Amino acid sequence: MGKGEATKEAILDEAIMMATTVGLGGMTIGALATKAQLSKSGLYAHFQSKEDLQLQVLEHARIRFVAEVIAPALAAPRGEPRVRALFEAKLRWSSAPGGCIFIAASSELDDRPGLVRDRLARNQRDWLDTIAEVFRTGIAEGQFHADADPEQFAFDFDGVMLSFHHTKRLLDDQTAERRARRSLDALLAAARAG
């Protein structure tokens, strides 16, 4: 990675942290320049506009999400172990300082049509598709009911993640992780071939 690229990565990491606190819409190039200890004009060399900054932040977060959540899960054995690996990786992602930028941005942007919202919605569809795909490996391996509904499982799996995120972050409730694992256990028990 060249020096320019490394600088940009560092700026985008800062921007993700900022976006989880003040929202994608609350980020400004000025505040980001201060945080990254760069000049405003230096930052404008990387981001043409606020919308461009928001899109690049989402894309950087997506690439990190694939590397930190999806890739490790896909390395686990097919079926239930892979579902559990995906779950644990997503728990870690959501437990990082600032929480999950995609969850925060969803509530912020769901009422604001535009390119940024479209990109976020596409990411969310990809995420739900990934959960369903991972679940399908369990059907193919004969671990889950042949007539189990992968999209329904994805809806429920994501609901557990959202409840975890709210319970942990808004309520500072230390039981959130244990509750989330119990929820996953129940979903898997229901899916298992009898």
Place this chain on the structure above:
Amino acid sequence: MGKGEATKEAILDEAIMMATTVGLGGMTIGALATKAQLSKSGLYAHFQSKEDLQLQVLEHARIRFVAEVIAPALAAPRGEPRVRALFEAKLRWSSAPGGCIFIAASSELDDRPGLVRDRLARNQRDWLDTIAEVFRTGIAEGQFHADADPEQFAFDFDGVMLSFHHTKRLLDDQTAERRARRSLDALLAAARAG
């Protein structure tokens, strides 16, 4: 209700709508004055500060939530019918234009310590307690397992609601309601005394 009170109610209804779109932090007394067709100084008579406005908006939303979601559910027969009534009332609440202000505010405020976040967290604890209490009536009536965990049920019930909110609002997915009902059916089936 006196004229002054009716005016204030109307302002707070506008403010809830505004908060679901731009966030509690994005609301300004100026923009709200324009929306409500009142002078800025007229608005300052009702709200001492931006924080005071945010607190009053949350309190107004809480009172409406009790009237529109909790009260109708408590009128239903104890046990499963009451759980289902609570679920349907919350679905309606979250499906209204702008969605659920509490969900939107949770992501916005979870990183911002202060009175407004504290109030929101208290509301969320009350909401989870209400779900658990309603579930307990089903245990008392012998409809659910004696050893079912009401707090776990509340965690899962709220997860379904959050998944519904994201799926419907960010993805415009028309299957969200059907999926949410299937999730509730599964949670109730697991809770039912065998």
